[in-house]
Amino acid sequence: MYSTKYHKPASIADATAALTAGEDATILAGGQTLLATMKQHLASPSDLVDIRAIDGLSDISADGNVLTIGAAATHTAVASSAVVRDVCPALADLASGIGDPAVRNVGTIGGSVANNDPAADYPAAMLALGATIVTNTREITADDFFEGLFSTALEDGEIITAVKITAPAKAAYAKFPQPASLFALVGVFVADGAGGVRVAVTGAGEDGVFRQGAMESALGANWSAGALDGVAASQDGLMSDMHGAADYRAHLIAVMAKRAVSAA
Amino acid sequence: MSMIHVNTTVNGDEVDFVCDPRETLLDVLRDRLSLTGAKEGCGTGDCGACSVTVDDRLVCSCLMLGAEAEGKSIATIEGMATTEALDPLQVKFIEYAALQCGICTPGILIATRALLAKNPDPTEEEVRYWLAGNLCRCTGYDKIIRAVLDTAKDLRADAGEAR
Numbered sequence: 001m002y003s004t005k006y007h008k009p010a011s012i013a014d015a016t017a018a019l020t021a022g023e024d025a026t027i028l029a030g031g032q033t034l035l036a037t038m039k040q041h042l043a044s045p046s047d048l049v050d051i052r053a054i055d056g057l058s059d060i061s062a063d064g065n066v067l068t069i070g071a072a073a074t075h076t077a078v079a080s081s082a083v084v085r086d087v088c089p090a091l092a093d094l095a096s097g098i099g100d101p102a103v104r105n106v107g108t109i110g111g112s113v114a115n116n117d118p119a120a121d122y123p124a125a126m127l128a129l130g131a132t133i134v135t136n137t138r139e140i141t142a143d144d145f146f147e148g149l150f151s152t153a154l155e156d157g158e159i160i161t162a163v164k165i166t167a168p169a170k171a172a173y174a175k176f177p178q179p180a181s182l183f184a185l186v187g188v189f190v191a192d193g194a195g196g197v198r199v200a201v202t203g204a205g206e207d208g209v210f211r212q213g214a215m216e217s218a219l220g221a222n223w224s225a226g227a228l229d230g231v232a233a234s235q236d237g238l239m240s241d242m243h244g245a246a247d248y249r250a251h252l253i254a255v256m257a258k259r260a261v262s263a264a
Numbered sequence: 265m266s267m268i269h270v271n272t273t274v275n276g277d278e279v280d281f282v283c284d285p286r287e288t289l290l291d292v293l294r295d296r297l298s299l300t301g302a303k304e305g306c307g308t309g310d311c312g313a314c315s316v317t318v319d320d321r322l323v324c325s326c327l328m329l330g331a332e333a334e335g336k337s338i339a340t341i342e343g344m345a346t347t348e349a350l351d352p353l354q355v356k357f358i359e360y361a362a363l364q365c366g367i368c369t370p371g372i373l374i375a376t377r378a379l380l381a382k383n384p385d386p387t388e389e390e391v392r393y394w395l396a397g398n399l400c401r402c403t404g405y406d407k408i409i410r411a412v413l414d415t416a417k418d419l420r421a422d423a424g425e426a427r
Contacts, residue, residue, distance in 0.1 A: 006285035036308040100397025105321040
């Protein structure tokens with residue numbers, strides 16, 4: 001048996017202090033994954049630092065064409081934000097399709113990005129849009145942030161405070177959900193944005209979210225679903241599990257990519 | 265083990281309890297407050313049997329800590345009917361036989377009440393998507409969906425907005 005302390009700091013400084021003082025302290029940003037993980041004894045934190053009461057951490061704002069979403073903004077808040085809808089409607093659409101209403105009401109963008117689940121929706125959007133992950137100490141590009149399965153560039157005690165996204169010219173997300181968990185069996189986010197033409201795939205990669213280079217080249221030359229005809233996704237590095245084999249996921253990547261381009 | 269003291273409101277009544285920091289809101293409701301209407305199905309946020317609202321937002325009480333209830337207003341199935349009458353949704357669920365074993369029913373009633381509060385005129389598709397997080401292994405969902413749509417229609421008629 002172990003014991004856990006619950007903290008609800010009002011400032012980043014207090015949150016940092018609690019994270020540093022705890023032997024094995026963890027940020028609680030929504031808990032829709034963390035609490036389930038704790039029940040399975042895959043995590044047994046000494047301290048839970050609930051960052052949702054920190055002033056401004058749930059704010060969503062736009063400065064020109066740059067959207068800033070606070071780390072503690074729930075999926076429901078992003079899905080229903082007029083600002084997000086205005087600057088990057090594809091992101092609002094993505095948020096409206098995460099899990100179910102109860103999960104969307106509590107889960108947060110910062111929590112999802114920090115967890116980097118290989119089947120989560122947000123990492124695909126961050127990578128495709130060339131987003132910037134803002135922490136209490138620095139800014140990290142999405143390219144450098146997502147390092148692998150449940151692994152990110154975050155240091156111990158580092159807190160995501162916001163994500164910043166520059167409005168893309170075109171973007172859309174298409175997902176084939178695993179029907180029980182509603183996670184992405186395959187999800188593809190396409191964007192013509194700050195990072196150029198990008199195609200990011202979630203749900204399929206053994207190392208989590210990744211970019212599909214051949215599709216990016218095809219769409220860079222000709223942005224149309226037809227441009228993806230004959231551009232097959234490789235099975236290399238794709239997951240095979242009870243929900244779908246690698247060749248099935250590879251097929252879904254091509255189908256979802258075309259749907260996303262058509263919707264963008 | 266350090267326990268924490270939490271002040272909250274449950275179904276309109278001020279309540280306080282002491283719990284372990286790792287205890288879920290569902291555990292607190294069932295084991296400390298004897299409100300056993302919310303059920304534990306999966307414990308991982310997939311089944312929706314533990315649905316309650318917190319400040320009018322639908323949540324899985326199994327994926328929230330009791331500690332997070334501090335200062336909030338919780339609504340559970342126990343607060344749905346008054347001493348005089350069932351909630352209109354409950355009446356329709358009985359009329360349509362929209363339940364069999366009943367394990368999922370408290371969660372589905374809480375979830376659909378939250379939907380109708382937000383959207384009094386949902387389409388069938390909207391009801392089905394809203395209930396994506398509430399699993400029922402008995403009914404095949406059809407009777408549930410029809411009961412919800414019919415309740416919504418009656419409530420709109422009561423509000424003088426019949427179509």
